[in-house]
Amino acid sequence: MSTITQITALLATSLALLASTTTASVTVQYTGRAPTGYEVTFKYTNATANKVQIAGGLLPFTDQFHTTPAFSTAYDPHEYRPGDFFVAGLNVNTTGNLGPQGNYTGFYMNNTGNGHWEWTSPFPSGTYSYAYIIDCGLGPRCATTEPGQVPGLTFYNDPQNLPFQNDHLQFNHSIFQVPYDKEFQYYPALNLDFDFSLPVPTAHQGKALAVNYSSPGSTYPAKDIHDLALYLPPNYDPNCTDPYPVLYLSHGGGGSAYDWPNLAKAFNIIDNLILEQWIPPTVVVCPAFYNLGCNDTGPFPELMICVRENYLSILLPFVEETYRASSDPEHRAFAGLSLGSELTYEMYINATSNFSSFGLFSGARGPASSDTNTAGYISNASVAANPELANRGVFVGFGNFDIAFTDCRALELALELAGVPFLSRIGLWKPTPYGIDAGRTGRVTY
Numbered sequence: 491m492s493t494i495t496q497i498t499a500l501l502a503t504s505l506a507l508l509a510s511t512t513t514a515s516v517t518v519q520y521t522g523r524a525p526t527g528y529e530v531t532f533k534y535t536n537a538t539a540n541k542v543q544i545a546g547g548l549l550p551f552t553d554q555f556h557t558t559p560a561f562s563t564a565y566d567p568h569e570y571r572p573g574d575f576f577v578a579g580l581n582v583n584t585t586g587n588l589g590p591q592g593n594y595t596g597f598y599m600n601n602t603g604n605g606h607w608e609w610t611s612p613f614p615s616g617t618y619s620y621a622y623i624i625d626c627g628l629g630p631r632c633a634t635t636e637p638g639q640v641p642g643l644t645f646y647n648d649p650q651n652l653p654f655q656n657d658h659l660q661f662n663h664s665i666f667q668v669p670y671d672k673e674f675q676y677y678p679a680l681n682l683d684f685d686f687s688l689p690v691p692t693a694h695q696g697k698a699l700a701v702n703y704s705s706p707g708s709t710y711p712a713k714d715i716h717d718l719a720l721y722l723p724p725n726y727d728p729n730c731t732d733p734y735p736v737l738y739l740s741h742g743g744g745g746s747a748y749d750w751p752n753l754a755k756a757f758n759i760i761d762n763l764i765l766e767q768w769i770p771p772t773v774v775v776c777p778a779f780y781n782l783g784c785n786d787t788g789p790f791p792e793l794m795i796c797v798r799e800n801y802l803s804i805l806l807p808f809v810e811e812t813y814r815a816s817s818d819p820e821h822r823a824f825a826g827l828s829l830g831s832e833l834t835y836e837m838y839i840n841a842t843s844n845f846s847s848f849g850l851f852s853g854a855r856g857p858a859s860s861d862t863n864t865a866g867y868i869s870n871a872s873v874a875a876n877p878e879l880a881n882r883g884v885f886v887g888f889g890n891f892d893i894a895f896t897d898c899r900a901l902e903l904a905l906e907l908a909g910v911p912f913l914s915r916i917g918l919w920k921p922t923p924y925g926i927d928a929g930r931t932g933r934v935t936y
């Protein structure tokens with residue numbers, strides 16, 4: 491599973507199983523058959539294409555015993571066993587990062603004639619992104635999840651299953667979701683039920699909006715205009731007495747405002763959390779930290795410092811003036827993924843009093859030399875200088891096969907040494923693999 495899926499897996503409880511979900515040209519069908527109980531059929535039309543691959547984040551599977559952040563065994567989904575997951579290769583040019591020969595090229599669609607392409611495969615519970623790659627001659631590099639890494643490679647999204655909002659910048663992926671089936675996907679040591687990201691009944695859905703706002707210095711989507719994705723809870727009342735609590739939720743490196751609602755179905759998760767009464771009706775703002783007028787390629791933490799200043803002086807006032815969103819730090823939270831988690835760390839350290847809670851998902855200060863080297867992280871001296879650091883809600887979440895593993899472990903150790911209470915969630919445990927009694931123990935090692 492991707493880092494985003496792992497993180498969203500931490501956010502909520504499960505919902506009832508759905509029998510079948512259809513999204514235009516992608517059909518998710520309950521089969522009641524191994525290996526997952528569900529099959530996904532893709533249909534695509536392009537009369538001039540000679541070959542069509544499905545990639546853009548749709549990856550083969552791997553297991554806990556043969557995986558590193560940069561290596562996946564690349565099992566075909568037909569070989570799925572409960573406990574398997576997927577990891578994205580970090581560098582598409584690194585031989586061996588997807589499959590033993592590093593030769594995974596995406597899933598080849600069948601040509602069914604007259605320009606029609608089709609492909610059917612089982613998948614387990616989760617949220618998946620995909621894009622079509624046409625006539626790609628780049629070998630394994632056709633299978634990258636990030637088109638920006640491979641100049642000239644075009645990702646075609648599914649015109650009948652468009653993303654909530656195309657981000658124009660990098661990801662051009664469509665999304666589908668597969669429900670959980672405990673008959674085929676149950677794994678004793680890990681909850682693999684991701685149904686909390688499936689849509690709730692329409693009457694209980696909040697509203698998702700793409701919003702442009704005035705932000706002097708911004709260079710995208712227009713001069714002095716910046717963009718964000720907004721979630722307003724069901725029955726949102728702009729005149730209600732108490733303003734809504736607000737969560738600022740940041741994308742990661744190379745990302746955009748629309749990544750959380752697109753790739754992680756974050757607004758479905760928030761719908762579920764509100765419906766199940768885990769959280770009160772909440773406004774969610776997914777801002778975008780690139781193109782604000784800061785130096786996007788500049789060294790850290792200067793970019794994060796610049797973004798912090800921008801958000802506090804421009805973004806928050808805009809949100810609070812325009813929507814019924816709380817301006818009380820007690821009812822504001824900031825969270826983010828990866829580089830967005832580094833931004834969250836910047837907010838925690840340098841905007842401590844502006845938020846009551848901080849969610850750090852896979853990142854803090856960037857690459858760390860070791861799990862135990864806490865130099866530069868929060869310390870007793872930081873807490874002595876800024877006692878509020880010790881009374882915020884701090885959540886640290888990351889995955890076992892996560893490029894930010896060392897960074898997050900160092901952060902957790904630093905928080906412990908500084909006596910700061912925090913909530914920790916690790917997607918898969920290290921160093922002891924989960925459930926050694928099951929899974930792929932019998933397979934060859936690489």
Ligand SMILES: *[C@@H]1O[C@H](CO)[C@@H](O)[C@H](O)[C@H]1NC(C)=O
Pocket residue numbers: 536537538539540624625646
């Ligand atoms: C169809 O495939 C061709 C390559 O053969 C590509 O140039 C074209 O953009 C594709 N058309 C659509 C609508 O995706």
Ligand SMILES: *[C@@H]1O[C@H](CO)[C@@H](O)[C@H](O)[C@H]1NC(C)=O
Pocket residue numbers: 581582583639
């Ligand atoms: C991968 O290799 C190609 C061709 O050598 C190069 O142009 C590209 O920059 C490399 N990409 C990465 C991410 O290293």
Ligand SMILES: *[C@@H]1O[C@H](CO)[C@@H](O)[C@H](O)[C@H]1NC(C)=O
Pocket residue numbers: 589591593594595
């Ligand atoms: C990759 O290479 C291995 C070994 O040669 C082969 O079994 C496998 O089918 C290849 N995979 C693809 C996607 O070509």
Ligand SMILES: *[C@@H]1O[C@H](CO)[C@@H](O)[C@H](O)[C@H]1NC(C)=O
Pocket residue numbers: 600608609610611
């Ligand atoms: C491709 O077509 C063949 C022949 O009809 C079929 O057996 C196979 O299941 C198809 N593969 C996929 C992945 O849809």
Ligand SMILES: *[C@@H]1O[C@H](CO)[C@@H](O)[C@H](O)[C@H]1NC(C)=O
Pocket residue numbers: 644645646647648649658662
């Ligand atoms: C995204 O996909 C659409 C539809 O397949 C295509 O027309 C468009 O050119 C793609 N956009 C980018 C930026 O690749």
Ligand SMILES: *[C@@H]1O[C@H](CO)[C@@H](O)[C@H](O)[C@H]1NC(C)=O
Pocket residue numbers: 700701702711712715717
């Ligand atoms: C935001 O501004 C851009 C550039 O002017 C425009 O293309 C886009 O449609 C606008 N989006 C919204 C939601 O208004």
Ligand SMILES: *[C@@H]1O[C@H](CO)[C@@H](O)[C@H](O)[C@H]1NC(C)=O
Pocket residue numbers: 727728729
């Ligand atoms: C909120 O109040 C304003 C003026 O007080 C009124 O114009 C508007 O219609 C109200 N909106 C709703 C949804 O009640």
Ligand SMILES: *[C@@H]1O[C@H](CO)[C@@H](O)[C@H](O)[C@H]1NC(C)=O
Pocket residue numbers: 785786787788789
């Ligand atoms: C942005 O930062 C990079 C790296 O430090 C530097 O080379 C570049 O000159 C900076 N750009 C601007 C516009 O300051």
Ligand SMILES: *[C@@H]1O[C@H](CO)[C@@H](O)[C@H](O)[C@H]1NC(C)=O
Pocket residue numbers: 802803806807843844
């Ligand atoms: C952030 O906190 C500082 C210090 O308490 C305060 O001066 C500033 O107004 C706050 N900013 C916002 C947007 O709440």
Ligand SMILES: *[C@@H]1O[C@H](CO)[C@@H](O)[C@H](O)[C@H]1NC(C)=O
Pocket residue numbers: 791795835836839840
């Ligand atoms: C916080 O602000 C200080 C002073 O500007 C700066 O040195 C530091 O890098 C900032 N960020 C963090 C995470 O400490």
Ligand SMILES: *[C@@H]1O[C@H](CO)[C@@H](O)[C@H](O)[C@H]1NC(C)=O
Pocket residue numbers: 870907908909
């Ligand atoms: C930090 O402070 C705690 C008491 O709050 C103390 O137990 C601990 O030894 C201190 N750590 C260091 C490294 O000074």
